Amino acid sequence: xxxxPAPSIRVDLQLIAQMIEANSRVLDVGCGDGMLLAxxxxxxxxxxxxxxxxxxxxxxxxxxxxxVIQGDADTDLADYPDAAFxxxxxxxxxxxxxxxxxxxxxxxxxxxxxxxxxxxxxxWRLRLALLFTGRMPRNxxxxxxxxxxxxxxLCTIRDFVALCESIGITVxxxxxxxxxxxxxxxxxxxxxxxxxxxxAVFMLSSRKKAPNA
Amino acid sequence: xxxxxxxxSNLPVDRRNLPGHRVFFGRDTPLQLxxxxxxxxxxxxxQTYGTLNKNRTNAILxxxxxxxxxxxxERHPVTGKDGWWSLMVxxxxxxxxxxxxxxCVNVLGGCMGSIGPAEVNPAxxxxxxxxxxxxxxxxxxxxxxxxxDHLGIEQLFAVIGGSMGGxxxxxxxxxxxxxxFAAVPIATASHHTAQNxxxxxxxxxxxxxxxxxxxxxxxxxxxxxxxxxxxxRMAAHITYLSESKLTKKFGRRLQTGKAxxxxxxxxxxxxxYLRHQGITFVERFDANSYxxxxxxxxxxxxxxxxxxxxxxxxxxxxxxxxxxxxxxxxLYPTPESRRIxxxxxxxxxxxxxxxxxxxxxxxxxxxxxxxxxxVLGGFLAGAAQHRGLAAANSR
Numbered sequence: 001x002x003x004x005p006a007p008s009i010r011v012d013l014q015l016i017a018q019m020i021e022a023n024s025r026v027l028d029v030g031c032g033d034g035m036l037l038a039x040x041x042x043x044x045x046x047x048x049x050x051x052x053x054x055x056x057x058x059x060x061x062x063x064x065x066x067x068v069i070q071g072d073a074d075t076d077l078a079d080y081p082d083a084a085f086x087x088x089x090x091x092x093x094x095x096x097x098x099x100x101x102x103x104x105x106x107x108x109x110x111x112x113x114x115x116x117x118x119x120x121x122x123x124w125r126l127r128l129a130l131l132f133t134g135r136m137p138r139n140x141x142x143x144x145x146x147x148x149x150x151x152x153x154l155c156t157i158r159d160f161v162a163l164c165e166s167i168g169i170t171v172x173x174x175x176x177x178x179x180x181x182x183x184x185x186x187x188x189x190x191x192x193x194x195x196x197x198x199x200a201v202f203m204l205s206s207r208k209k210a211p212n213a
Numbered sequence: 214x215x216x217x218x219x220x221x222s223n224l225p226v227d228r229r230n231l232p233g234h235r236v237f238f239g240r241d242t243p244l245q246l247x248x249x250x251x252x253x254x255x256x257x258x259x260q261t262y263g264t265l266n267k268n269r270t271n272a273i274l275x276x277x278x279x280x281x282x283x284x285x286x287e288r289h290p291v292t293g294k295d296g297w298w299s300l301m302v303x304x305x306x307x308x309x310x311x312x313x314x315x316x317c318v319n320v321l322g323g324c325m326g327s328i329g330p331a332e333v334n335p336a337x338x339x340x341x342x343x344x345x346x347x348x349x350x351x352x353x354x355x356x357x358x359x360x361x362d363h364l365g366i367e368q369l370f371a372v373i374g375g376s377m378g379g380x381x382x383x384x385x386x387x388x389x390x391x392x393x394f395a396a397v398p399i400a401t402a403s404h405h406t407a408q409n410x411x412x413x414x415x416x417x418x419x420x421x422x423x424x425x426x427x428x429x430x431x432x433x434x435x436x437x438x439x440x441x442x443x444x445x446r447m448a449a450h451i452t453y454l455s456e457s458k459l460t461k462k463f464g465r466r467l468q469t470g471k472a473x474x475x476x477x478x479x480x481x482x483x484x485x486y487l488r489h490q491g492i493t494f495v496e497r498f499d500a501n502s503y504x505x506x507x508x509x510x511x512x513x514x515x516x517x518x519x520x521x522x523x524x525x526x527x528x529x530x531x532x533x534x535x536x537x538x539x540x541x542x543x544l545y546p547t548p549e550s551r552r553i554x555x556x557x558x559x560x561x562x563x564x565x566x567x568x569x570x571x572x573x574x575x576x577x578x579x580x581x582x583x584x585x586x587x588v589l590g591g592f593l594a595g596a597a598q599h600r601g602l603a604a605a606n607s608r
Contacts, residue, residue, distance in 0.1 A: 047563075055568055062535065062565045063587045065595020069536075069554055069566035076558070084561035 009039045012117050015175045015183060015201045016089055019115055020044060024086035027051070027111065029073045029103075030093030034061035041066070049085075051076060074098045077106040085111040092141070092199075094118050094160075095151040105167060107204075113172070114204040122156035122194045125179060139179075141199060157194040164204060173203040231290050233260035233283055235326050238359045245355075247512075250346035254335050258326025259283050259318040259360050262302060263310035271602055272366045273308060274357065275317045276374030276381035279506055280446075280498055282325040283317040286310070291497045300581055307590040312597075312604070313370065318360050320353045320381075322505040327356070330501035331432075343429035348505060350377070350513045354384040361392065368392050370600060371593065375399035375578035376545065377506070380513050383553070386534070387515065387526040395533040395596040397589065400542050400578045402549035403523050403556070404514040409544070412452050413507040416445030420500045429501055442500045443491030450490045455541040455574035459483060523556035530557075533599065534564040535592040537585065539577040565592055 009017070013036045020026060022044040028037050031050030034057070040046035050068035052058045061068035069076075073090075074097055088111030090103070095118060097103045107114035119141040129137035136146040142154070155163075157176075164171055176197035178184050186192040193200070235258045238244065243253035260283040265272060275285055275298065284290065286302040302308045302315055319327035322345070330345040337344075361369070372385045372393050379401025386396040402409075420426055423441025431437055451459075463483040467473070479485045519525035534557055538550035547568050557564040569585045571577040577585065597604075 049563065055570060058567045059569075059584055059588055062567050063591030065591055065598060067533070067563050067565045067595075069558070069564055070568050071551075071554070071566070076555070079555045079558040081559060081561055 009035050011181050012177060012199055012201060016091060016115050016117060019173060019203050020087050026087045026089060027085045028089045030090060031061060031068055032057050034064055034066045034068060037066045038064060073103060077110060080110045082109055083112060087111055087113045087115055089115045091117045095154050097153060100153050101163060108169060108206040116204060117199060117201040118160060119199055120157045120197050121154045123198045124195050157197060157200050168207040169204050170207050171202050172205050175201045231326050233258060236363055246346055246352050247349040248347045252328060255328035256326060257318060257356055257360055259316055262286055262315040263313055265314040269366050270370060271313050272369050273313045273315050273371045273373060274369050275315055276378035277317060278376035278378050283319045285317045297579060307586045318357045321356045322348045322502055322509060324499035324502040330505055331499040340432050342501060348509050350380045350509055351384050351388060354381050354388060358389060368394060371395040371397060373397040376401055377510055383515060386532045390530050390532050393532050394600050397535045399537045400539055400545050400575055402545045403516055403553050405511050410511045413511055415448050416507060417504050419444035420504060426500060438500045439495045442495045442503060445503060446494040447487045447491045450487060452544045453574055453576040455572055457572045458574055524559040527557055527560050527562055530562050533596050534562060536566040537588060538568045539571045540568060541572045542575040544575040
């Protein structure tokens with residue numbers, strides 16, 4: 001297993017992978033073609049599982065030897081028992097959920113930690129684009145037109161942090177990517193991150209102690 | 214000529230002289246059946262492909278469906294056609310016999326050499342007929358464990374099966390989890406629905422309505438209920454296909470000429486096809502076997518055995534599961550597989566699940582479906598890596 005070269009993965013997935021300890025149990029919700037799961041398996045010996053909506057994604061994952069089910073995060077998370085995983089990952093998917101608030105609560109019921117990555121709708125380029133063009137802004141991360149996009153619940157970094165606060169979720173760590181795709185802390189200023197961060201990665205935990213923790 | 218010899222001589226191939234292996238079990242420890250009866254001194258027929266490795270860790274048990282048998286990947290000794298999963302099993306194929314030792318056991322109640330109504334009851338010297346006890350899917354699996362013991366295999370690398378084979382896979386994982394590393398139930402369900410039972414009942418009634426069935430004692434009088442069994446097969450065969458597949462394959466195309474006959478001969482190609490399916494089936498299958506095996510499937514209800522909670526069947530399981538369903542399968546449709554996936558998720562089991570897009574209906578698992586092969590092959594490769602099995606060329 002260790003003989004395999006580490007697959008190269010997207011920067012935001014690297015940030016997520018950094019947050020995950022070796023040999024842990026991970027559920028990747030909306031795992032796509034399994035890039036993160038494969039990386040975690042080969043590099044960190046993680047016991048990984050995935051849920052993916054698209055059958056192309058699922059076929060690719062299972063064909064690559066990953067444990068992935070075809071399912072819908074909006075409905076299928078309810079099946080899993082409490083604290084079944086060390087980490088539940090939701091990468092670039094929250095904005096496509098029908099009920100993001102409920103999904104967040106479910107993530108932290110199933111996992112001791114949740115790791116959520118999301119595009120920031122308050123990035124300055126998007127703000128300016130809306131101001132000057134008067135059209136729904138698009139960028140690398142939010143590439144589709146408004147009528148085509150699966151992103152039905154876009155939010156900003158500050159929106160997300162506010163939601164976490166209101167439902168008793170602690171943000172343990174946050175990392176941001178600027179529009180060059182490089183990680184930055186923006187001097188640990190949330191307001192600055194909300195302006196300059198194109199994407200954000202949060203590690204979350206429940207404020208209440210999990211029963212087994 | 215004694216009655217059972219008449220039956221055997223009625224068939225193209227004497228079942229007692231089929232290729233493969235046939236072992237007698239139950240002489241020391243009889244097999245306790247779910248119905249309460251015990252089987253002592255009974256034959257089980259099986260076939261193997263590939264080579265068992267030194268550590269005996271590369272065995273894959275393939276479980277056959279209702280009308281399948283142990284001849285998975287060779288010329289069938291009765292029909293002369295390719296084995297039912299020749300596309301999938303063989304050297305270099307998805308279930309690679311250069312790498313894995315593949316076993317397939319003729320199920321209890323079957324008619325290809327394993328104990329069933331068409332075999333001789335040693336206590337009476339006659340064929341069992343309807344005196345054969347009712348068997349269940351779990352009984353079939355218990356008999357398969359005897360084959361494994363006989364071969365000295367403690368743990369199977371994988372158990373794989375579609376349809377009724379998938380039911381056996383589920384029973385393996387539930388009853389003998391320590392003997393299974395990976396389980397692949399394909400196009401199957403955790404219980405038989407009212408609709409499933411209803412279709413089977415049509416088949417059974419067709420057989421029993423045939424005067425040549427003779428209350429199940431047809432072998433005494435040298436008859437076989439060909440017509441009833443053929444109708445049962447025709448009705449069942451429709452459930453294995455899909456409306457779109459039938460439309461694509463036959464539509465309303467006529468068998469001969471361009472005009473309707475205004476009679477009841479074969480007008481449509483689909484009629485001819487179904488009749489052919491029925492006729493070829495009766496050449497290789499025993500009518501009473503068909504009654505027993507369909508009954509075993511109808512009795513299959515795993516959730517009921519576990520207090521209505523299928524998840525309880527798999528609590529703390531270490532088995533790696535891969536469930537596969539097909540979009541156009543309306544016999545065991547995707548929601549049935551999903552129900553099993555949900556139960557496995559509820560116990561945080563290691564499970565993969567893929568729904569393959571296909572218009573071939575239930576039979577898709579027997580056909581050339583590239584996505585299906587890729588998913589199954591990938592799952593097996595990943596599981597083999599986790600199991601620490603060497604690749605084919607370095608064994």
